[in-house]
Amino acid sequence: MTPKRTTAQQRAGMSSMTAAGRAQTCATTAPSSSSLIAGAILLSVSALMSLMLVLEHLGGLSLPGCGAGSACAQAANSVWGRIKLGGLVWPVSYLGLAYFLAALTTWVATRAVVPRVFRYVVRVGALVSLGYCAIIVAKWTVCPYCIVAHVCNFAFWIVAESVAIQPARRRRAAVTLGGSFAVVTLALGMWDAQHRAAVRAQAEQERGAAAQQIIDRSKQNTPAPATSPATRVAGTPAPTAQNAAASKAEPPGVPPPSTTPPVANVKPPMRPPSSGTSDPMFTGRYRVGPAEAPIRIVMFTDYQCRDCYNVEKQLKKLHDTRSDISISIKHFPFNKECNPSMSKTLHQNSCWAARAAEAAGKLWGAEGFWKMHVWLFDRKGVFETTEQLETGIREMGYDPTGFVQVMSSEETLKAVETDAAEAKRLGLHFTPMIFINGVELKGWFAPNALIRTVEQVGAANPPARSAAFDRPPSAFEKYIADWREQPLLTLPPDKQAWTFGPDGAKVTIVLWGDYQEAGCTQADAIIRAFAADRADVHYTYRHYPFNSDCNPNLKKRRFPNSCRAAQAAEAAGRLGGNDGYWKMHAWLMENRERFSESTLRAAATQMGLDTAALFDAMDQPDLQASILDDIQAGKKLPQLRHGVRAGLYGIPTIFVNGRYVPRWRLDKELVLKEILLEAANDSPGGTGP
Numbered sequence: 307m308t309p310k311r312t313t314a315q316q317r318a319g320m321s322s323m324t325a326a327g328r329a330q331t332c333a334t335t336a337p338s339s340s341s342l343i344a345g346a347i348l349l350s351v352s353a354l355m356s357l358m359l360v361l362e363h364l365g366g367l368s369l370p371g372c373g374a375g376s377a378c379a380q381a382a383n384s385v386w387g388r389i390k391l392g393g394l395v396w397p398v399s400y401l402g403l404a405y406f407l408a409a410l411t412t413w414v415a416t417r418a419v420v421p422r423v424f425r426y427v428v429r430v431g432a433l434v435s436l437g438y439c440a441i442i443v444a445k446w447t448v449c450p451y452c453i454v455a456h457v458c459n460f461a462f463w464i465v466a467e468s469v470a471i472q473p474a475r476r477r478r479a480a481v482t483l484g485g486s487f488a489v490v491t492l493a494l495g496m497w498d499a500q501h502r503a504a505v506r507a508q509a510e511q512e513r514g515a516a517a518q519q520i521i522d523r524s525k526q527n528t529p530a531p532a533t534s535p536a537t538r539v540a541g542t543p544a545p546t547a548q549n550a551a552a553s554k555a556e557p558p559g560v561p562p563p564s565t566t567p568p569v570a571n572v573k574p575p576m577r578p579p580s581s582g583t584s585d586p587m588f589t590g591r592y593r594v595g596p597a598e599a600p601i602r603i604v605m606f607t608d609y610q611c612r613d614c615y616n617v618e619k620q621l622k623k624l625h626d627t628r629s630d631i632s633i634s635i636k637h638f639p640f641n642k643e644c645n646p647s648m649s650k651t652l653h654q655n656s657c658w659a660a661r662a663a664e665a666a667g668k669l670w671g672a673e674g675f676w677k678m679h680v681w682l683f684d685r686k687g688v689f690e691t692t693e694q695l696e697t698g699i700r701e702m703g704y705d706p707t708g709f710v711q712v713m714s715s716e717e718t719l720k721a722v723e724t725d726a727a728e729a730k731r732l733g734l735h736f737t738p739m740i741f742i743n744g745v746e747l748k749g750w751f752a753p754n755a756l757i758r759t760v761e762q763v764g765a766a767n768p769p770a771r772s773a774a775f776d777r778p779p780s781a782f783e784k785y786i787a788d789w790r791e792q793p794l795l796t797l798p799p800d801k802q803a804w805t806f807g808p809d810g811a812k813v814t815i816v817l818w819g820d821y822q823e824a825g826c827t828q829a830d831a832i833i834r835a836f837a838a839d840r841a842d843v844h845y846t847y848r849h850y851p852f853n854s855d856c857n858p859n860l861k862k863r864r865f866p867n868s869c870r871a872a873q874a875a876e877a878a879g880r881l882g883g884n885d886g887y888w889k890m891h892a893w894l895m896e897n898r899e900r901f902s903e904s905t906l907r908a909a910a911t912q913m914g915l916d917t918a919a920l921f922d923a924m925d926q927p928d929l930q931a932s933i934l935d936d937i938q939a940g941k942k943l944p945q946l947r948h949g950v951r952a953g954l955y956g957i958p959t960i961f962v963n964g965r966y967v968p969r970w971r972l973d974k975e976l977v978l979k980e981i982l983l984e985a986a987n988d989s990p991g992g993t994g995p
Contacts, residue, residue, distance in 0.1 A: 341469050342418040348462040349413060353406035355455035359399035360494070364501045386441050398438075400494045402455060405431060408486035409462070412479050418469050421476035424483065425466055432463035506752060513749030515791075517759045520745045524600075524768035588744055589773035590634030591721065592667050592675040594625060598770045599632040601760055606638040606729045606739045609660065609687030610653035613751065614738045618683050620756040630764060632773075635679065636725040637663075638737050644719055645726040647734075658713070659687040660722045662695065665713035670704055677702045733781030733788075733972075743768070744776030746784075748791075785969045785977045786984060792965040798939035802932045803846055804879050804887040807837055811844035813985045818850040818940045818959040821872060821894040822865035822901070826958040829970060829978060830895050836982045843986075847891060848936040849875075850957055856930060857937050867901050870924070872933050874906055877923035881915050889913050 389396045409431070412424060435456035442448060589604060603621070607614040624631055639656035642648040659682050667675030681698050689695045696706035712718065729739065740747040740756065742763060749755055779787070797816055815833055819826030830847070837843035851868035854860045871894050879887030893909045894901065910917045923929060940954030960967040960978065963985050970978040 341465055342413070345413050345418060345462055345465045346410060348458045348465065349406050349410035352455040352458040352462070353403060353410060355451045355458075356399050356403035356406055359449075359451055359455075360397070360403055363397050363399060364497065386438070400491070400498070404487050404490040404494065406455070406459070407490050408483050411486040412483040413466075415482045416472075416479055419472040420466070420469065421473055421479050422471050423476060424479045425471065427483065428463050428466045432460050435459040509749040509752035509755065511749065512791075513747070513752045513755045513759060516745065516748045517762045520742045520747075520759070520763050521766045521768070523745050524743050524763065524766065587773040588741070588776040588778060589632075590636050590725075591664075592672045593632050593634045594672070594676055595629075595632030596770070597632070598772050599630055600768045600770050601628075601631040601763055602743055602771070602773055602776055603631060603633045603756075603760075604636065604741045604773075604776070605633075606636045606725065606734055606737055608637070608639050608653060608656050608737045609663075609682045610656045611640070611687075611737045613736075615683060615686065617738045617740065617750060617756055620754060622680075624757060624760055628760070628764070630770075631760065635663075636728065637722045638726050638729045638734055638739070639722065640737070644722045646723070647726055647730045653687065655688050657722065659689075660725075661713050661718040662689075664718040664721045665709060665715075666699075666702075666704075668717065669709065669712055674702070674704065731781055732778055733784035733969075735969075741776065741778060743771075744778050746778065781972050782975060782977060782980070785972060786981055788968045789962065789965055789981050790984070792968070794964045795944060795961070795966070797961060797964070798942045800846065800848060800939065801935050802876075802879075804875075804884055804891070805844060805846045806834070806888055807844040808841065809844065812842040813840075813844070813982060814961075814963055815843065815845045815982070816848060816961040817846075818848045818936070818954055819957050820849075820851050820853075820865055820868045821875070822868040822898055823852060823957055824898065825971075827895045827898050828976075829958045829960060832976055832978050833982070834892070834895075836979065840986070843982075848939065849933045850937055850940050850954060850959070851933070852957065856933055858934075859937065859941060869933075870903075870906075871901055873924040873929060874910075874920070876929050876932055877920050878910070878913070878915060880923050880929070881919055882913070886913065886915065890915075 387398050389398060389401065409428065412420070416424075438452065439456050439460075442453065589602070603624075605614075605617070605621070607618070621633060625633060637660040638647075639645050639660050640648055640652040641654070641657040642651050644657035644660065663675055663678045663682060666678035670677075678699075681702065685698075689698070692710055696709070699706040699709055732739070738750065740750050742759065747756065747759055752758075778784075815837075817826070817829060817833065819830065821827070833845055837845055849872045851857050851872050852860060852862075852864040853866065853868040854863055856869035856872070875887060875890050875894060878890030882889070890909075890913065893913070897905065897909070907917045907921075910920050940959065943954055943959075958970070960970055962981055967978065967981060970976070970981070
């Protein structure tokens with residue numbers, strides 16, 4: 307017979323059972339430390355990838371493979387890369403960063419013991435990542451940073467599914483998740499607003515300067531001279547009727563390989579003809595407005611270009627409200643099928659859209675061209691079938707019979723190619739490129755820039771003239787003008803500067819480069835040849851090897867020998883001083899293709915350097931620190947003009963008298979030589995290295 311328990315014993319037993327229950331509950335809900343760590347790492351990687359894309363968007367970081375025209379840029383500029391919230395365009399990278407950081411904070415704060423609602427949020431996030439991966443494959447916009455972020459997010463979902471649920475933590479998780487998301491979103495919004503304000507201020511400054519230049523040019527009583535001054539700015543044509551879809555493109559930061567001549571054989575570049583176009587009438591084939599007008603607008607455009615679409619709306623408003631303007635259009639499709647200037651196709655239907663406009667003009671005159679122009683921009687340059695095109699033509703009031711045959715003719719192709727070639731001669735690198743009275747309208751991306759500039763010019767009462775007065779300068783002259791218009795910068799200091807020439811020289815040159823990159827060797831040859839017989843040039847070379855072995859900003863070893871070459875130059879400087887450095891520098895630049903350990907040993911011996919000491923110095927950690935100092939200084943460069951973001955984004959990156967050189971060559975013409983002469987003859991002032 308079992309004895310009865312006392313009340314105290316019963317209480318003790320119940321207490322023991324309760325404790326055991328609590329222990330069992332904790333055992334079923336507490337995740338393993340590996341799950342907590344794995345989830346935190348995956349979310350951290352996703353957040354880091356998103357942060358890098360955010361910095362790329364805001365101009366604070368130049369990611370390898372994410373330049374203009376890249377898959378990253380196409381993805382960011384697509385409808386899938388942006389979310390419209392009223393008048394605000396919110397990049398998906400912002401949303402991703404806010405989500406990943408909020409999820410990471412919640413995961414860590416709850417120690418991976420999460421309520422069911424958090425798991426549902428994670429599931430939705432995984433579905434979104436899966437959808438974006440499908441879009442990346444379908445559109446083949448392979449952005450590696452996006453892929454890593456989505457894959458890690460998907461892996462996090464798997465980890466989150468493996469941990470137990472704890473309903474009691476619902477409130478803590480909700481507050482942490484929602485609060486973190488709100489804080490990060492608010493911070494990004496403030497950051498984005500500050501960035502937009504800076505961009506608008508710069509655009510407005512450029513627009514105001516262009517407007518004054520247009521007014522000054524309009525007051526002249528003679529046509530633009532055959533030889534335009536290098537300080538005058540050129541541009542490209544613009545659309546006229548309604549809407550357009552956009553995109554920018556810039557030349558790659560790293561020029562293609564080329565054979566670098568020895569310094570002694572560098573030929574001074576010949577200044578090409580100054581006129582950007584051989585046609586005395588700078589106008590499109592189809593004009594709307596009077597032949598002689600006080601304000602004459604020409605725009606190079608692409609019917610699938612989003613920025614062109616935005617400017618087109620301003621043109622439409624101007625056309626509807628003013629009678630003192632003429633408007634004409636020229637084509638620059640971002641498609642290599644009809645534009646030899648393009649190395650790849652960014653807008654798949656842009657060639658056929660431009661040819662459709664030309665076909666309409668050929669069949670039905672100016673009225674047909676402009677009706678088709680409006681129709682194309684309304685559709686953002688896209689028609690997927692012949693039936694869609696023919697339906698649109700009938701809506702315009704025309705018979706589509708034979709239209710496709712005319713559109714497919716060599717004549718329409720030739721017209722588009724002619725416009726694209728002219729744009730290249732004028733130095734076009736993005737669309738839209740707008741000219742008013744023959745002067746390029748820079749800063750066109752400022753709010754309502756075109757409308758406000760036309761109003762400002764119109765208020766000055768310019769006389770009515772023909773397009774014969776409008777002769778933009780050539781690309782060669784434009785490139786020099788682009789350098790002159792750059793802001794004066796104080797460049798990051800060089801802790802171990804090897805300089806050629808006297809301090810306080812009239813011409814100061816700083817070049818970030820790689821001894822193994824052909825464009826760098828070519829630019830360096832021009833600079834050293836220019837400085838050889840002058841006492842007013844101060845040249846500083848700074849390292850930026852395109853090799854991940856010594857450059858943490860890169861992921862690839864594009865030039866396998868570039869780190870060793872940079873180390874050789876620094877080591878020669880340590881052994882032989884400034885003279886030793888520049889002897890090795892010249893040898894490295896002039897022997898790019900035959901550089902090896904053996905040829906370096908032979909060259910060092912000829913220079914009188916101790917080869918054993920040289921190779922020992924090359925491997926010293928403090929020498930690598932000097933190279934890294936140049937690399938990081940390049941990434942700290944401030945925001946530049948003409949579409950160039952903050953930080954070094956390609957090589958060679960050149961500064962002359964404290965002003966960035968946006969483009970230093972034009973095909974085989976070396977603009978850099980002319981810029982150096984301009985700097986020596988009329989120095990705009992500089993800050994030195």
